[in-house]
Amino acid sequence: MIQKEKTILIIEDELITGENIVELLLEEEYDVAGPFKSAAETLAFCERVSTDPAIALCDINIKGPINGTELARQLKEKYGCEIIFLTAYSDSQTIKQAYESEPVMYVVKPFTETQLLVSVQIAFNKILAKEKVYEKGKLNLTAREKEIALLIAEGLSSKQVADKLNISVETVKTHRSRMLNKNDISNFPQLVYLLHGEEKTQ
Amino acid sequence: MLKRLYQLITGKDEVFGFEHRVFNLFAFIIVVFCVQGTLINYLLGLDMATVWLAMIGTFIAMLIYYRARIKGIFSQGVLIFFSLSIVLILGPLHFFNGASYGPTIYLLIMSLNIFLIIASSATQLWIYAIFSAAILAMLLLEYFFPGWVVAYSSPAQRITDHITTLIYSLFFTMITIRLFRRSYIREQAIILTQKKELEEAYHLTSQKNQHIEALIKELHHRVKNNLQVVSSLMSLQSRRLEDRNAREALDEGKKRVDAMAMIHQRLYMDNELASVQIDEYLKNLAASLAGSFGFSTSSVITVFNLAETNMDIDRAIPIGLIVNELITNSFKHAFKEIADPKIYISLLQTGEHIELKISDNGKGIQENQIPDSSFGMKLVKTLVDQLEAKMEISNRNGTVISITIAA
Numbered sequence: 001m002i003q004k005e006k007t008i009l010i011i012e013d014e015l016i017t018g019e020n021i022v023e024l025l026l027e028e029e030y031d032v033a034g035p036f037k038s039a040a041e042t043l044a045f046c047e048r049v050s051t052d053p054a055i056a057l058c059d060i061n062i063k064g065p066i067n068g069t070e071l072a073r074q075l076k077e078k079y080g081c082e083i084i085f086l087t088a089y090s091d092s093q094t095i096k097q098a099y100e101s102e103p104v105m106y107v108v109k110p111f112t113e114t115q116l117l118v119s120v121q122i123a124f125n126k127i128l129a130k131e132k133v134y135e136k137g138k139l140n141l142t143a144r145e146k147e148i149a150l151l152i153a154e155g156l157s158s159k160q161v162a163d164k165l166n167i168s169v170e171t172v173k174t175h176r177s178r179m180l181n182k183n184d185i186s187n188f189p190q191l192v193y194l195l196h197g198e199e200k201t202q
Numbered sequence: 203m204l205k206r207l208y209q210l211i212t213g214k215d216e217v218f219g220f221e222h223r224v225f226n227l228f229a230f231i232i233v234v235f236c237v238q239g240t241l242i243n244y245l246l247g248l249d250m251a252t253v254w255l256a257m258i259g260t261f262i263a264m265l266i267y268y269r270a271r272i273k274g275i276f277s278q279g280v281l282i283f284f285s286l287s288i289v290l291i292l293g294p295l296h297f298f299n300g301a302s303y304g305p306t307i308y309l310l311i312m313s314l315n316i317f318l319i320i321a322s323s324a325t326q327l328w329i330y331a332i333f334s335a336a337i338l339a340m341l342l343l344e345y346f347f348p349g350w351v352v353a354y355s356s357p358a359q360r361i362t363d364h365i366t367t368l369i370y371s372l373f374f375t376m377i378t379i380r381l382f383r384r385s386y387i388r389e390q391a392i393i394l395t396q397k398k399e400l401e402e403a404y405h406l407t408s409q410k411n412q413h414i415e416a417l418i419k420e421l422h423h424r425v426k427n428n429l430q431v432v433s434s435l436m437s438l439q440s441r442r443l444e445d446r447n448a449r450e451a452l453d454e455g456k457k458r459v460d461a462m463a464m465i466h467q468r469l470y471m472d473n474e475l476a477s478v479q480i481d482e483y484l485k486n487l488a489a490s491l492a493g494s495f496g497f498s499t500s501s502v503i504t505v506f507n508l509a510e511t512n513m514d515i516d517r518a519i520p521i522g523l524i525v526n527e528l529i530t531n532s533f534k535h536a537f538k539e540i541a542d543p544k545i546y547i548s549l550l551q552t553g554e555h556i557e558l559k560i561s562d563n564g565k566g567i568q569e570n571q572i573p574d575s576s577f578g579m580k581l582v583k584t585l586v587d588q589l590e591a592k593m594e595i596s597n598r599n600g601t602v603i604s605i606t607i608a609a
Contacts, residue, residue, distance in 0.1 A: 014427055020434035023441055061423070088426035091419060110430040110463035113437075114493040156496055164496025 006054040006127070006187065008120065010034030011042050011071065012086065013062045017109075021057065021086075024113055025120065028157060029176070029188065038064035039071040052079040055104075055123045057116075060087040060094060069094075072101040082123040086111065118155035124189030125196070139194055140182050146195075148175050153192045213271055220385045221320035222276045224378055228316050229267035229284070231374060236260035249352065252298045259291045278325040281317055285329050288313050289336040300360060301344045301351040305367035310337055312371035316378050422469065429463035454530065454578075457494070461487055461526040465518055480513040480549065481506040484525055488547055491526065495533040497543060502529070505548040508556065509609070517607075520585040521549075521558060527578045528560045528603055536564020536601065556609050558591075561602040567595070 008030055012018035018035025025032045033053070036042040039062065046053060056075045060068035068085065075081040083103040087094070088110075098106060104126055105119035141149065151161045158176070162169045176188060185191050211230045212223040240256035266284055269275040289310070296306040314333040318326055344351060354360035436456035443449040464487055468478045481504070488502040513521075529545050537543040540563065548559045586593045591607040 014431055016431045017434045020437045023438065088423045108467055109426050110433055110460060110467060112460065112490050112494065151496065155493065160494060160496050
């Protein structure tokens with residue numbers, strides 16, 4: 001159902017943190033690869049698969065001779081990846097270095113799920129805006145569906161939406177897939193993108 | 203041998219300053235010069251007035267040398283007194299020694315040069331004035347009273363006087379200037395080595411500093427990463443739990459870890475090692491919690507009025523955890539069927555006290571309604587204890603919790 005070619009790479013040498021991010025994004029039905037511990041592992045994966053990765057969530061201090069900022073630069077150059085940095089470094093020198101690869105977002109650890117989901121959505125927005133292939137037709141959504149879509153757009157996870165609306169996670173997921181099917185959209189970031197477009201024209 | 207004699211006459215470097223030593227040497231040489239003058243004048247059978255003048259000179263010079271070398275008395279006043287004595291004794295002698303045909307003026311110029319080297323800048327002008335006035339007076343008196351002049355008996359006598367006096371004054375001027383140069387060069391060398399040592403020490407210190415800074419940076423990095431791992435561990439486990447209560451408990455634990463982690467995130471960002479901007483921190487904590495419970499960030503309103511917003515980490519962590527518990531409570535329990543949920547957090551300083559107040563417009567609670575098993579409340583009470591603070595719970599269109607801490 002989800003458009004499979006928009007892969008998010010997770011590059012994080014602290015594997016427990018990495019696994020947590022992978023699971024979080026998988027639960028939100030993103031296509032995720034990783035976690036990768038080093039630049040070599042990441043690049044080898046990119047060579048192996050047929051489609052270019054769309055987004056790289058990248059730690060700066062990773063294993064191996066190539067650090068996160070350099071890897072990000074290469075991923076951007078080779079595959080046109082959008083970069084989200086995820087790091088415990090928040091000193092100006094590291095940030096300055098990181099800015100050279102024009103990241104979508106610089107998330108300082110320890111992060112919250114919302115911070116992560118919002119930054120992924122911003123990255124998708126950027127990609128979709130660049131592609132310009134989506135017609136901004138009127139979305140067909142019920143009031144409840146729109147409510148759910150807007151909460152997700154704010155960076156809430158499906159679980160958080162479920163908690164907030166006092167419904168089960170399964171119901172939220174059903175709503176999500178129904179929204180996509182009804183509007184003939186392949187993934188949720190695209191729906192959020194179109195929804196933002198609609199809000200703007202209103 | 204010569205050096206020891208020199209040291210005996212002038213005194214040791216450690217005891218006397220450069221100017222004082224030169225003055226000692228000068229006074230000593232004048233004593234020798236006067237004694238020699240007295241004897242020669244007497245033996246040559248010159249006018250007895252010259253003998254008397256030389257004797258008075260000897261007496262004054264000896265007195266000055268004794269005071270300077272033994273008693274250690276050297277001042278600008280002594281310099282002026284010495285200049286006046288020299289002028290008053292050499293002035294009359296000028297006329298007995300062929301006036302401007304003789305070498306007395308050279309002696310005055312030599313004395314002037316040496317005094318100029320060792321005098322302070324204000325005294326220099328006075329000494330200059332004394333010697334110039336004396337020389338001018340001597341020359342004018344010679345012009346108006348030519349009868350006062352006692353001429354040399356022969357050209358040989360005149361040349362002999364010139365040779366001895368000139369060699370004498372040139373030699374002494376040379377010695378003084380050499381001494382001055384030597385001491386100047388020595389001091390320059392000392393300053394240069396000191397400068398080098400200072401530069402080295404500075405370099406070493408800044409290197410050490412950089413190293414320490416790098417270590418601290420790594421340490422903070424490690425702490426943040428580890429807290430992230432702890433939080434991630436709890437998330438990973440929570441996702442696998444079937445039991446809703448167990449999952450909630452784990453998520454609450456994770457939020458407590460996150461609340462502490464946010465402090466460490468801010469510690470480094472502020473470049474302050476042991477403190478955190480409490481207002482910024484609480485604002486962010488509240489916004490992040492609101493988001494995680496699915497409330498808008500505008501549902502939390504914060505007010506701060508503090509003398510110092512930079513707060514020590516030992517105090518910021520308990521406060522952060524208390525706020526975390528209390529607003530988690532509000533989000534979880536207070537807002538069912540409330541149209542416009544709001545939480546107010548204020549941190550206000552009044553004199554000696556800081557009041558942390560957290561209130562909501564929810565259903566409100568009674569203290570006796572809180573179950574004894576409530577871990578959240580137990581935690582808040584423990585943290586209030588740790589802060590040595592006092593807590594009051596009341597209801598006024600919702601729950602109001604006020605915690606008073608000594609400022």
